[in-house]
Amino acid sequence: MEFKENITDLDIFNKIKKLEQQGVQLYLDGSKLKYRALKKYFDKNILHEVRNQKDIIIQYLDTIKKNTVELSSLQLAYMTGQSEGQILNGVNAHYYIEYEKEDIDIERLQNVINLLISNNDALRLVLLSSGKGLILKNIPKYVVKSYIYENKEDRLNIRREFSHKKYSFETWPMFSFIVGKSIKVKDVLHISFDCSILDAWSASNMIDKLFKLYDGKTIEFSKYTYKSYMEDLERYKKKDVNKRTLNKANEYWKQQVEFIPKVPSLKMKKKIEELNTTTFTRQEHMFSADITVALEKLAKEQKVTLSSIIMTVYMKVLSYFSGGENITINATLFGKLPVNEEVGNLLGEFTNIGLIQYKDENKSFLESIKEIQKQIFKLLEFRIYDGVNIIKKVYDKNHDSTGFPVVVTCMIGEIYKSKQSGFLETYSLSQTPQVIVDHHIRIIDERIKISFDYIEELFEENYIKKIIQKYxxxxxxISKA
Known part of the structure; x- marks a missing residue:
């Protein structure tokens, strides 16, 4: 168990993990280092090595106590969702994106990535199999991998490897940056990360900071940490005003789940439980600037939000392809709460979830929009309430383990540009355990963009095309009305 010079937290973490695999568990009793060992694995040489490195190990174990963090219910759900016995467990929660740029400076990119890592503790988070998180304090320098990008197949090979990359628990890092260098065309930057450490909003924030730093711009880093946020969150929920909100939310959802419609009955090639492999793929559509402006004008005139209009269309289409049934879908929410005045630019996993129902009931389209909007506003009003509890309430009622695998992630309100500091977004894909379709709505370059990430083993490509065409x-x- 000898350690090299310039030892990092990650080195010690990996060594201790290896010892545990050998049946030896180290722990502190006050300031003393103790161990437990299974007799059949006991090796006196290991004990001798531990004693030689005692001071380093004691210091590290003491640091662990201070840097262990509670995980959110959704992070735990992501972990559980990958475990044996769960349906739709073939993937982790993951996002992948590609950018093109002339002559990417790998050394400069690597330096700014390491600057981001050192100033954002969520990027140093390790998910422990115990259901806790560990923030590593000092870690090895992150090295950007590169390859020679001579033809399209070179790029596709990297895409195949990293667009569905499964990061293991108890490893660091939970992200990857790879650069393809080309002398014929633009270079390509591949970014992959596990959504257990970054939600969609944080990822966008991180990439924005990355490109600004690469461009030589100065940005301010908050001293407030993700660990502090998770600790403050518990105190925040215990405030009287927030306890009242939590009680109201609990009553609201108790009533809602009593008569909640089923998930969309979409046409699938096979039953979910018959899946042997899970591969997500994407289809998308970009609306014109004219249509986007027309919808924004309609929203203003009718005193509804643009998000409500588009999400109503999405649900109306899903209902149409489900034989006109009333349906319920899962909506992801930006769940960062104002627990501290410095939370604004904090990176981490803050996602919350909620359920939205669509009931036709011979309503006009505008009435449907207003009904969906009312539900969205309730989700926002009660966003302090843990959405995982909503799913549990539904399960307790009908004992259906399928959950709500059709999802919408609406990020209207965020400013997106396809090109930042010369980096042009050219491809992206998401995947999530317990999900069969994840619909993303964004405004990019002042145009509405919709995308469908879905399991290709479940749905015919042409079937998803028909859904998008109807949408x-x-x-x-309605933009012409």
């Missing part, structure tokens, strides 16, 4: 048809029609 586009309705959007275009």
């Amino acid at each position: 586009v048809e309705i959007i275009e029609n």
Whole structure:
């Protein structure tokens, strides 16, 4: 168990993990180092090595106590969702994105990535199999991998490897940056990360900071940490005003789940439980600037939000392809709460979830929009309430382990540009355990963009195309009304 010079927290973490695999557990009793060992694995040589490195190990174990963090219910759900016996467990919660740029300076990129890592503790988070998180204090310098990008197949090979990359628990890092260098075309930057450490909003924030730093701009880093946020969150929920909100939310959801419609009955090639492999793929559509402006004008005139209009169209289309049934979908929310005045630019996993119902009931389209908007506002009002508890309430009622695998992630309100500091976004893909379709709504370059990430083993490509065509048809029609 000898340690090299310039030892990092990660080195010690990996050594201790290896000892545990050998049946030896180290722990502190006050300031003394103790161990437990299974007799059949006991090796006196290991004990001798531990004694030689005692001071380093004691210091590290003491640091662990201070840097252990509670995980959110959703982070734990992501972990559980990958475990044996769970349906749709073939993937981790993951996001992948590609950017093109002329002559990427790998050394400069690597330096700014390491600057981001050192100033954002969420990027140093390790998920422990115990269901806790550990923030590593000092870690090895992150090295950006590169390859020679001579033809399209070179790039596709990296995409195949990293667009579905499964990061193991108790490892660091939970992200990857790879650069393809080309003398014929633009270079390509591949970014992959596990959503257990960064939600969609934080990822966008991180990439924005990355490109600004690469461009030589100065940004301010908050001293407030993700660990502090998770600790403050518990105190925040215990405030009287927030306890009242939590009680109201609990009553609201108790009533809602009594008569909640089922998930969309989409046409699938096979049953979910018959899946042997899980591969997500994407189809998308970008609306014109004219249609985007027309929808924004409609929203203003009708005193509804643009998000409500588009999400209503999405649910109307899902209902249409489900034989006109009433349906319920899962909506992801930006769940960062104002527990501290410095939370603004904090990176981490803050996602919350909620359920949205669509009931036709012969309502006009505008009435449907207002009904969906009312539900969205309730989700926002009660965003302090843990959405995982909503799913549990539904399960307790009907004992259906499928959950709500059709999802919408609406990020209207965030400013997105396809090109930042010369980096042009060219491809992206998400995947999540217990999900079969994840619909993303964004405004990029002042145009609405919709994308469907879905399991290709479950759905015919042409079937998803038909869903998108119907979606586009309705959007275009109401934009002309």
